[in-house]
Amino acid sequence: MLASHLSQPEFSPRQNAVLDSALRLLVDGGEKALTTAGVARAANCSKESLYKWFGDRDGILSAMIGFQASKVRTFDEGSERLTNESLRAHLVVFARDLLDVLAGDVSLALNRLAIGQASRDGSKLGQMLQEHGRRQIGKRAGALLDAGRRVRLLQFDDGEEAYGTLYGLVVSDLHLRMLLGEDMSRAKQSFSLRAERAVDAFLLLCGSKKDTVKP
Protein backbone atom coordinates (compact mmCIF):
# COMPACT_ATOMS: atom_id res chain seq x y z
CA MET A 1 0.00 0.00 0.00
CA LEU A 2 1.11 3.55 -0.62
CA ALA A 3 2.56 5.48 2.27
CA SER A 4 -0.30 7.90 2.81
CA HIS A 5 -0.55 11.16 0.90
CA LEU A 6 2.49 12.74 -0.62
CA SER A 7 1.96 15.79 1.50
CA GLN A 8 2.30 13.89 4.76
CA PRO A 9 4.57 10.92 4.52
CA GLU A 10 6.28 12.01 7.74
CA PHE A 11 6.77 9.90 10.80
CA SER A 12 7.18 10.63 14.46
CA PRO A 13 10.59 11.82 15.72
CA ARG A 14 11.16 8.44 17.29
CA GLN A 15 10.39 6.70 14.04
CA ASN A 16 12.68 9.07 12.18
CA ALA A 17 15.47 8.20 14.58
CA VAL A 18 14.82 4.53 13.87
CA LEU A 19 14.98 5.19 10.14
CA ASP A 20 18.23 7.06 10.63
CA SER A 21 19.72 4.07 12.40
CA ALA A 22 18.47 1.86 9.63
CA LEU A 23 20.14 4.05 7.03
CA ARG A 24 23.42 3.95 8.92
CA LEU A 25 23.11 0.19 9.12
CA LEU A 26 22.45 -0.03 5.38
CA VAL A 27 25.39 2.21 4.53
CA ASP A 28 27.76 0.29 6.74
CA GLY A 29 26.82 -3.26 5.95
CA GLY A 30 24.78 -3.28 2.78
CA GLU A 31 21.36 -4.78 2.30
CA LYS A 32 22.37 -8.07 3.82
CA ALA A 33 23.06 -6.40 7.15
CA LEU A 34 19.66 -4.72 7.09
CA THR A 35 17.69 -7.33 9.03
CA THR A 36 14.70 -6.50 11.16
CA ALA A 37 16.51 -7.74 14.25
CA GLY A 38 19.54 -5.66 13.30
CA VAL A 39 17.48 -2.51 12.85
CA ALA A 40 15.73 -3.11 16.15
CA ARG A 41 19.04 -3.63 17.91
CA ALA A 42 20.72 -0.61 16.30
CA ALA A 43 17.77 1.64 17.09
CA ASN A 44 17.09 0.25 20.56
CA CYS A 45 13.54 -0.56 19.69
CA SER A 46 11.59 -3.78 19.49
CA LYS A 47 10.81 -5.71 16.37
CA GLU A 48 7.17 -5.57 17.29
CA SER A 49 7.27 -1.79 17.15
CA LEU A 50 8.92 -1.96 13.75
CA TYR A 51 6.09 -4.09 12.45
CA LYS A 52 3.47 -1.91 14.07
CA TRP A 53 4.92 1.27 12.54
CA PHE A 54 5.99 0.10 9.11
CA GLY A 55 3.93 -3.00 8.43
CA ASP A 56 6.66 -5.27 7.14
CA ARG A 57 10.21 -5.19 5.91
CA ASP A 58 9.29 -3.56 2.60
CA GLY A 59 7.49 -0.88 4.57
CA ILE A 60 10.71 -0.14 6.40
CA LEU A 61 12.59 0.14 3.10
CA SER A 62 9.98 2.47 1.63
CA ALA A 63 10.01 4.60 4.76
CA MET A 64 13.78 4.83 4.60
CA ILE A 65 13.65 6.15 1.04
CA GLY A 66 10.93 8.63 1.91
CA PHE A 67 12.79 9.75 4.98
CA GLN A 68 16.04 10.28 3.12
CA ALA A 69 14.20 12.16 0.36
CA SER A 70 12.64 14.42 2.96
CA LYS A 71 16.09 15.38 4.18
CA VAL A 72 17.43 16.35 0.77
CA ARG A 73 15.59 19.49 -0.05
CA THR A 74 16.10 21.14 -3.41
CA PHE A 75 16.30 24.84 -2.81
CA ASP A 76 14.90 26.88 -5.69
CA GLU A 77 17.16 29.36 -7.33
CA GLY A 78 16.28 32.94 -6.65
CA SER A 79 15.53 34.09 -10.18
CA GLU A 80 18.11 36.80 -10.38
CA ARG A 81 19.20 38.41 -13.58
CA LEU A 82 21.13 35.80 -15.53
CA THR A 83 24.27 36.78 -17.35
CA ASN A 84 26.38 34.49 -19.42
CA GLU A 85 28.87 34.01 -16.63
CA SER A 86 26.30 33.58 -13.87
CA LEU A 87 24.43 30.97 -15.89
CA ARG A 88 27.61 29.03 -16.38
CA ALA A 89 28.43 29.38 -12.70
CA HIS A 90 25.00 28.14 -11.68
CA LEU A 91 25.27 25.21 -14.04
CA VAL A 92 28.68 24.30 -12.67
CA VAL A 93 27.38 24.45 -9.12
CA PHE A 94 24.46 22.27 -10.12
CA ALA A 95 26.74 19.78 -11.84
CA ARG A 96 29.01 19.55 -8.84
CA ASP A 97 26.07 19.14 -6.48
CA LEU A 98 24.74 16.38 -8.71
CA LEU A 99 28.05 14.54 -8.61
CA ASP A 100 28.31 14.98 -4.85
CA VAL A 101 24.79 13.67 -4.30
CA LEU A 102 25.30 10.65 -6.54
CA ALA A 103 28.61 9.87 -4.84
CA GLY A 104 27.15 10.12 -1.34
CA ASP A 105 27.23 6.84 0.52
CA VAL A 106 23.59 7.01 1.54
CA SER A 107 22.53 7.64 -2.04
CA LEU A 108 24.69 4.79 -3.28
CA ALA A 109 23.36 2.41 -0.63
CA LEU A 110 19.73 3.29 -1.38
CA ASN A 111 20.25 2.96 -5.11
CA ARG A 112 21.86 -0.42 -4.62
CA LEU A 113 18.96 -1.45 -2.44
CA ALA A 114 16.34 -0.33 -4.94
CA ILE A 115 18.18 -1.93 -7.85
CA GLY A 116 18.40 -5.17 -5.94
CA GLN A 117 14.66 -5.13 -5.41
CA ALA A 118 13.87 -4.04 -8.96
CA SER A 119 13.76 -7.53 -10.38
CA ARG A 120 11.07 -8.57 -7.96
CA ASP A 121 7.38 -7.80 -8.33
CA GLY A 122 5.78 -4.37 -7.87
CA SER A 123 8.48 -3.25 -5.50
CA LYS A 124 7.82 0.46 -6.04
CA LEU A 125 11.23 1.19 -4.53
CA GLY A 126 12.85 2.03 -7.84
CA GLN A 127 9.90 4.19 -8.76
CA MET A 128 10.08 5.97 -5.42
CA LEU A 129 13.77 6.64 -5.74
CA GLN A 130 13.22 7.88 -9.27
CA GLU A 131 10.40 10.13 -8.17
CA HIS A 132 12.03 11.60 -5.08
CA GLY A 133 15.60 11.65 -6.31
CA ARG A 134 15.86 12.38 -9.96
CA ARG A 135 12.61 14.25 -10.33
CA GLN A 136 13.51 16.69 -7.57
CA ILE A 137 17.00 17.47 -8.74
CA GLY A 138 15.76 17.43 -12.31
CA LYS A 139 13.23 20.08 -11.46
CA ARG A 140 15.98 22.32 -10.19
CA ALA A 141 17.93 21.79 -13.39
CA GLY A 142 14.83 22.31 -15.49
CA ALA A 143 14.11 25.64 -13.85
CA LEU A 144 17.68 26.75 -14.41
CA LEU A 145 17.65 25.65 -18.04
CA ASP A 146 14.30 27.31 -18.69
CA ALA A 147 15.55 30.52 -17.14
CA GLY A 148 18.57 30.37 -19.39
CA ARG A 149 16.41 29.85 -22.45
CA ARG A 150 14.11 32.69 -21.48
CA VAL A 151 16.97 35.15 -21.59
CA ARG A 152 18.21 33.65 -24.86
CA LEU A 153 21.40 32.27 -23.36
CA LEU A 154 20.34 28.72 -24.10
CA GLN A 155 18.69 27.13 -27.09
CA PHE A 156 16.80 23.84 -27.02
CA ASP A 157 13.44 22.43 -27.95
CA ASP A 158 12.72 19.88 -25.26
CA GLY A 159 13.74 20.77 -21.74
CA GLU A 160 13.77 17.15 -20.66
CA GLU A 161 16.10 16.26 -23.50
CA ALA A 162 18.39 19.16 -22.69
CA TYR A 163 18.55 18.02 -19.09
CA GLY A 164 19.35 14.51 -20.27
CA THR A 165 22.22 15.89 -22.32
CA LEU A 166 23.58 17.84 -19.38
CA TYR A 167 23.21 14.83 -17.10
CA GLY A 168 25.04 12.56 -19.52
CA LEU A 169 27.91 14.99 -19.99
CA VAL A 170 28.29 15.43 -16.24
CA VAL A 171 27.81 11.88 -15.04
CA SER A 172 28.65 9.63 -17.98
CA ASP A 173 29.16 6.16 -16.52
CA LEU A 174 30.49 7.42 -13.20
CA HIS A 175 27.31 6.53 -11.33
CA LEU A 176 27.26 2.96 -12.52
CA ARG A 177 30.93 2.50 -11.71
CA MET A 178 30.35 3.81 -8.22
CA LEU A 179 27.38 1.50 -7.81
CA LEU A 180 29.57 -1.40 -8.86
CA GLY A 181 31.93 -0.58 -6.04
CA GLU A 182 34.79 1.08 -7.88
CA ASP A 183 36.97 3.17 -5.65
CA MET A 184 36.21 6.82 -6.29
CA SER A 185 38.34 8.50 -3.63
CA ARG A 186 40.66 9.86 -6.28
CA ALA A 187 37.95 10.84 -8.75
CA LYS A 188 36.05 12.79 -6.12
CA GLN A 189 38.75 15.41 -5.98
CA SER A 190 38.31 16.16 -9.66
CA PHE A 191 34.56 16.60 -9.49
CA SER A 192 34.85 20.37 -9.82
CA LEU A 193 36.99 20.15 -12.92
CA ARG A 194 34.69 17.51 -14.34
CA ALA A 195 31.67 19.72 -13.69
CA GLU A 196 33.26 22.67 -15.46
CA ARG A 197 34.23 20.68 -18.51
CA ALA A 198 30.80 19.11 -18.75
CA VAL A 199 29.08 22.49 -18.50
CA ASP A 200 31.39 23.95 -21.13
CA ALA A 201 30.52 21.11 -23.46
CA PHE A 202 26.84 21.56 -22.70
CA LEU A 203 27.04 25.26 -23.47
CA LEU A 204 28.77 24.44 -26.72
CA LEU A 205 25.78 22.29 -27.62
CA CYS A 206 22.89 24.32 -26.25
CA GLY A 207 24.39 27.77 -25.70
CA SER A 208 23.61 30.66 -27.98
CA LYS A 209 25.66 30.49 -31.11
CA LYS A 210 28.07 33.35 -30.50
CA ASP A 211 28.39 32.83 -26.76
CA THR A 212 30.71 29.89 -26.66
CA VAL A 213 32.90 29.95 -23.60
CA LYS A 214 36.36 29.79 -25.05
CA PRO A 215 36.85 31.20 -28.52
Place this chain on the structure above:
Amino acid sequence: MLASHLSQPEFSPRQNAVLDSALRLLVDGGEKALTTAGVARAANCSKESLYKWFGDRDGILSAMIGFQASKVRTFDEGSERLTNESLRAHLVVFARDLLDVLAGDVSLALNRLAIGQASRDGSKLGQMLQEHGRRQIGKRAGALLDAGRRVRLLQFDDGEEAYGTLYGLVVSDLHLRMLLGEDMSRAKQSFSLRAERAVDAFLLLCGSKKDTVKP
Protein backbone atom coordinates in the same frame (compact mmCIF):
# COMPACT_ATOMS: atom_id res chain seq x y z
CA MET B 1 40.36 -17.09 -5.65
CA LEU B 2 40.68 -15.94 -9.21
CA ALA B 3 39.19 -18.08 -11.93
CA SER B 4 42.39 -19.43 -13.43
CA HIS B 5 44.27 -17.59 -16.13
CA LEU B 6 42.53 -15.04 -18.29
CA SER B 7 43.42 -17.05 -21.36
CA GLN B 8 41.53 -20.14 -20.21
CA PRO B 9 38.53 -19.33 -18.07
CA GLU B 10 36.43 -21.69 -20.13
CA PHE B 11 34.38 -24.55 -18.80
CA SER B 12 33.20 -27.83 -20.23
CA PRO B 13 30.17 -27.82 -22.54
CA ARG B 14 28.10 -29.36 -19.79
CA GLN B 15 29.13 -26.65 -17.38
CA ASN B 16 28.39 -23.99 -19.97
CA ALA B 17 24.90 -25.40 -20.33
CA VAL B 18 24.49 -25.21 -16.58
CA LEU B 19 25.65 -21.58 -16.59
CA ASP B 20 23.18 -20.87 -19.38
CA SER B 21 20.36 -22.26 -17.29
CA ALA B 22 21.56 -20.22 -14.36
CA LEU B 23 21.49 -17.06 -16.48
CA ARG B 24 17.96 -17.79 -17.61
CA LEU B 25 16.96 -18.33 -14.01
CA LEU B 26 18.56 -15.07 -13.00
CA VAL B 27 16.87 -13.15 -15.80
CA ASP B 28 13.47 -14.61 -15.02
CA GLY B 29 13.39 -14.41 -11.27
CA GLY B 30 16.15 -12.08 -10.16
CA GLU B 31 18.86 -12.82 -7.69
CA LYS B 32 16.46 -14.17 -5.12
CA ALA B 33 15.45 -16.98 -7.48
CA LEU B 34 19.07 -17.90 -8.07
CA THR B 35 19.45 -20.52 -5.37
CA THR B 36 21.80 -23.44 -5.65
CA ALA B 37 18.88 -25.84 -5.52
CA GLY B 38 17.11 -23.81 -8.21
CA VAL B 39 20.11 -23.85 -10.50
CA ALA B 40 20.52 -27.58 -10.01
CA ARG B 41 16.85 -28.18 -10.76
CA ALA B 42 16.81 -25.92 -13.82
CA ALA B 43 19.96 -27.46 -15.23
CA ASN B 44 19.11 -31.07 -14.34
CA CYS B 45 22.28 -31.47 -12.41
CA SER B 46 23.05 -32.15 -8.79
CA LYS B 47 24.05 -29.64 -6.20
CA GLU B 48 27.10 -31.71 -5.49
CA SER B 49 28.28 -31.22 -9.04
CA LEU B 50 27.74 -27.50 -8.74
CA TYR B 51 29.97 -27.34 -5.70
CA LYS B 52 32.56 -29.59 -7.28
CA TRP B 53 32.72 -27.44 -10.41
CA PHE B 54 32.40 -23.94 -9.04
CA GLY B 55 33.42 -24.21 -5.40
CA ASP B 56 30.62 -22.24 -3.83
CA ARG B 57 27.80 -19.90 -4.70
CA ASP B 58 30.10 -16.98 -5.44
CA GLY B 59 32.02 -19.22 -7.78
CA ILE B 60 28.82 -19.84 -9.71
CA LEU B 61 28.18 -16.11 -9.96
CA SER B 62 31.70 -15.39 -11.16
CA ALA B 63 31.47 -18.18 -13.69
CA MET B 64 28.17 -16.78 -14.97
CA ILE B 65 29.74 -13.39 -15.61
CA GLY B 66 32.75 -14.91 -17.29
CA PHE B 67 30.55 -17.13 -19.40
CA GLN B 68 28.33 -14.28 -20.52
CA ALA B 69 31.36 -12.14 -21.32
CA SER B 70 32.78 -14.95 -23.43
CA LYS B 71 29.63 -14.93 -25.53
CA VAL B 72 29.69 -11.22 -26.28
CA ARG B 73 32.61 -10.83 -28.56
CA THR B 74 33.60 -7.39 -29.75
CA PHE B 75 34.44 -7.69 -33.41
CA ASP B 76 37.10 -5.25 -34.51
CA GLU B 77 36.26 -2.83 -37.25
CA GLY B 78 38.00 -3.56 -40.51
CA SER B 79 40.01 -0.36 -40.82
CA GLU B 80 38.56 0.84 -44.06
CA ARG B 81 38.95 4.33 -45.37
CA LEU B 82 36.92 6.61 -43.14
CA THR B 83 34.89 9.35 -44.66
CA ASN B 84 32.83 11.86 -42.79
CA GLU B 85 29.65 9.94 -43.46
CA SER B 86 31.08 6.50 -42.76
CA LEU B 87 32.51 7.68 -39.44
CA ARG B 88 29.16 9.01 -38.42
CA ALA B 89 27.50 5.81 -39.56
CA HIS B 90 29.95 3.69 -37.57
CA LEU B 91 29.44 5.82 -34.51
CA VAL B 92 25.67 5.53 -34.83
CA VAL B 93 25.92 1.76 -35.16
CA PHE B 94 28.16 1.65 -32.12
CA ALA B 95 25.80 3.84 -30.13
CA ARG B 96 22.83 1.70 -31.01
CA ASP B 97 24.70 -1.49 -30.19
CA LEU B 98 25.67 0.03 -26.85
CA LEU B 99 22.06 0.85 -26.06
CA ASP B 100 20.91 -2.59 -27.14
CA VAL B 101 23.53 -4.30 -24.99
CA LEU B 102 22.74 -2.22 -21.94
CA ALA B 103 19.03 -2.83 -22.40
CA GLY B 104 19.47 -6.57 -22.78
CA ASP B 105 17.82 -8.52 -20.01
CA VAL B 106 20.88 -10.62 -19.31
CA SER B 107 23.02 -7.53 -19.02
CA LEU B 108 20.52 -5.86 -16.74
CA ALA B 109 20.21 -8.93 -14.54
CA LEU B 110 23.98 -9.34 -14.21
CA ASN B 111 24.46 -5.67 -13.44
CA ARG B 112 21.78 -5.85 -10.77
CA LEU B 113 23.46 -8.91 -9.34
CA ALA B 114 26.91 -7.31 -9.24
CA ILE B 115 25.55 -4.08 -7.79
CA GLY B 116 23.77 -6.02 -5.10
CA GLN B 117 27.02 -7.72 -4.16
CA ALA B 118 29.07 -4.54 -4.39
CA SER B 119 28.43 -3.48 -0.80
CA ARG B 120 29.90 -6.67 0.55
CA ASP B 121 33.60 -7.37 0.90
CA GLY B 122 35.99 -8.21 -1.92
CA SER B 123 33.21 -9.48 -4.14
CA LYS B 124 35.16 -8.94 -7.38
CA LEU B 125 31.89 -9.22 -9.29
CA GLY B 126 31.63 -5.52 -10.02
CA GLN B 127 35.25 -5.43 -11.07
CA MET B 128 34.72 -8.43 -13.34
CA LEU B 129 31.67 -6.90 -14.99
CA GLN B 130 33.55 -3.65 -15.45
CA GLU B 131 36.53 -5.45 -16.94
CA HIS B 132 34.66 -7.77 -19.27
CA GLY B 133 31.79 -5.48 -20.14
CA ARG B 134 32.78 -1.87 -20.34
CA ARG B 135 36.43 -2.41 -21.14
CA GLN B 136 35.61 -4.59 -24.13
CA ILE B 137 33.04 -2.33 -25.69
CA GLY B 138 35.14 0.66 -24.71
CA LYS B 139 38.05 -0.77 -26.67
CA ARG B 140 35.88 -0.96 -29.74
CA ALA B 141 34.85 2.65 -29.29
CA GLY B 142 38.40 3.72 -28.58
CA ALA B 143 39.64 2.15 -31.80
CA LEU B 144 36.90 3.87 -33.76
CA LEU B 145 37.59 7.22 -32.16
CA ASP B 146 41.33 6.91 -32.68
CA ALA B 147 40.77 6.04 -36.33
CA GLY B 148 38.61 9.13 -36.66
CA ARG B 149 41.25 11.30 -35.10
CA ARG B 150 43.97 9.85 -37.28
CA VAL B 151 42.18 11.02 -40.41
CA ARG B 152 41.46 14.41 -38.81
CA LEU B 153 37.73 13.89 -38.64
CA LEU B 154 37.78 14.02 -34.87
CA GLN B 155 39.61 16.24 -32.42
CA PHE B 156 40.27 15.36 -28.81
CA ASP B 157 43.15 15.06 -26.39
CA ASP B 158 42.27 12.12 -24.19
CA GLY B 159 40.64 9.16 -25.86
CA GLU B 160 39.17 7.91 -22.61
CA GLU B 161 37.58 11.27 -21.96
CA ALA B 162 36.17 11.42 -25.49
CA TYR B 163 34.67 8.00 -25.02
CA GLY B 164 33.18 9.14 -21.74
CA THR B 165 31.57 12.08 -23.52
CA LEU B 166 30.14 9.85 -26.21
CA TYR B 167 28.89 7.38 -23.62
CA GLY B 168 27.20 10.10 -21.60
CA LEU B 169 25.49 11.60 -24.62
CA VAL B 170 24.23 8.20 -25.75
CA VAL B 171 23.22 6.67 -22.44
CA SER B 172 22.57 9.59 -20.08
CA ASP B 173 20.60 8.14 -17.17
CA LEU B 174 18.87 5.50 -19.27
CA HIS B 175 20.93 2.66 -17.84
CA LEU B 176 20.19 3.55 -14.24
CA ARG B 177 16.50 3.91 -14.98
CA MET B 178 16.45 0.51 -16.61
CA LEU B 179 18.30 -0.98 -13.64
CA LEU B 180 15.69 0.54 -11.36
CA GLY B 181 13.02 -1.33 -13.26
CA GLU B 182 11.47 1.43 -15.34
CA ASP B 183 9.53 0.15 -18.29
CA MET B 184 11.55 0.73 -21.43
CA SER B 185 9.44 -1.00 -24.03
CA ARG B 186 8.52 2.33 -25.55
CA ALA B 187 11.96 3.88 -25.32
CA LYS B 188 13.57 0.91 -27.02
CA GLN B 189 11.90 1.77 -30.28
CA SER B 190 13.55 5.18 -30.31
CA PHE B 191 17.05 3.87 -29.68
CA SER B 192 18.05 4.50 -33.27
CA LEU B 193 16.90 8.10 -33.18
CA ARG B 194 18.56 8.57 -29.82
CA ALA B 195 21.81 7.14 -31.15
CA GLU B 196 21.78 9.50 -34.11
CA ARG B 197 21.13 12.57 -32.02
CA ALA B 198 23.81 11.62 -29.53
CA VAL B 199 26.36 11.04 -32.29
CA ASP B 200 25.45 14.35 -33.90
CA ALA B 201 26.00 16.11 -30.60
CA PHE B 202 29.26 14.27 -30.12
CA LEU B 203 30.45 15.30 -33.57
CA LEU B 204 29.53 18.87 -32.75
CA LEU B 205 31.83 18.65 -29.75
CA CYS B 206 34.69 16.56 -31.08
CA GLY B 207 34.24 16.74 -34.84
CA SER B 208 36.44 18.87 -37.04
CA LYS B 209 35.37 22.47 -36.96
CA LYS B 210 33.82 22.80 -40.42
CA ASP B 211 32.35 19.32 -40.61
CA THR B 212 29.28 19.76 -38.49
CA VAL B 213 26.48 17.57 -39.63
CA LYS B 214 23.68 20.00 -40.23
CA PRO B 215 24.63 23.57 -41.08
Place this chain on the structure above:
DNA sequence: GCAGAACCGTACCGTACGGTACTTAAGTGG
Protein backbone atom coordinates in the same frame (compact mmCIF):
# COMPACT_ATOMS: atom_id res chain seq x y z
C1' DG C 1 32.50 -57.69 -18.45
C1' DC C 2 34.27 -55.20 -14.81
C1' DA C 3 36.36 -51.57 -11.90
C1' DG C 4 36.33 -46.90 -11.25
C1' DA C 5 34.98 -42.31 -12.01
C1' DA C 6 31.49 -38.95 -12.91
C1' DC C 7 27.16 -37.55 -11.89
C1' DC C 8 22.13 -37.27 -10.76
C1' DG C 9 18.49 -37.14 -7.29
C1' DT C 10 17.40 -36.66 -2.75
C1' DA C 11 17.67 -36.42 1.89
C1' DC C 12 19.79 -34.07 5.55
C1' DC C 13 21.92 -30.42 8.75
C1' DG C 14 22.88 -25.97 10.69
C1' DT C 15 21.87 -21.41 10.40
C1' DA C 16 19.60 -17.17 9.68
C1' DC C 17 15.86 -14.49 8.70
C1' DG C 18 10.84 -12.61 8.63
C1' DG C 19 7.17 -12.36 11.38
C1' DT C 20 4.35 -13.17 15.85
C1' DA C 21 3.27 -13.71 20.75
C1' DC C 22 4.23 -12.82 25.39
C1' DT C 23 6.19 -10.52 29.40
C1' DT C 24 7.66 -6.47 31.62
C1' DA C 25 8.86 -1.63 32.37
C1' DA C 26 7.65 3.19 31.69
C1' DG C 27 4.80 6.87 30.98
C1' DT C 28 -0.14 9.23 31.33
C1' DG C 29 -4.70 10.83 32.52
C1' DG C 30 -8.19 10.78 35.94
Place this chain on the structure above:
DNA sequence: CCACTTAAGTACCGTACGGTACGGTTCTGC
Protein backbone atom coordinates in the same frame (compact mmCIF):
# COMPACT_ATOMS: atom_id res chain seq x y z
C1' DC D 1 -3.22 5.30 43.40
C1' DC D 2 -4.89 3.04 39.59
C1' DA D 3 -6.39 1.51 34.91
C1' DC D 4 -4.65 2.13 30.36
C1' DT D 5 -1.44 2.73 26.60
C1' DT D 6 2.98 2.38 24.54
C1' DA D 7 6.92 0.11 23.59
C1' DA D 8 11.23 -2.56 24.92
C1' DG D 9 13.12 -7.12 25.35
C1' DT D 10 12.91 -11.95 24.55
C1' DA D 11 11.51 -16.16 23.21
C1' DC D 12 9.54 -18.65 19.64
C1' DC D 13 7.95 -20.62 14.94
C1' DG D 14 8.04 -21.72 10.11
C1' DT D 15 10.61 -21.42 6.24
C1' DA D 16 14.28 -21.15 3.11
C1' DC D 17 18.82 -21.25 1.97
C1' DG D 18 23.97 -22.82 1.62
C1' DG D 19 26.52 -26.63 1.98
C1' DT D 20 27.35 -31.85 2.67
C1' DA D 21 26.58 -36.85 2.53
C1' DC D 22 24.77 -40.95 0.54
C1' DG D 23 22.59 -44.36 -2.63
C1' DG D 24 21.81 -45.38 -7.29
C1' DT D 25 22.82 -44.87 -12.33
C1' DT D 26 25.41 -44.02 -16.50
C1' DC D 27 29.67 -43.62 -18.87
C1' DT D 28 34.62 -44.96 -19.80
C1' DG D 29 38.89 -47.47 -20.19
C1' DC D 30 41.03 -51.86 -19.93
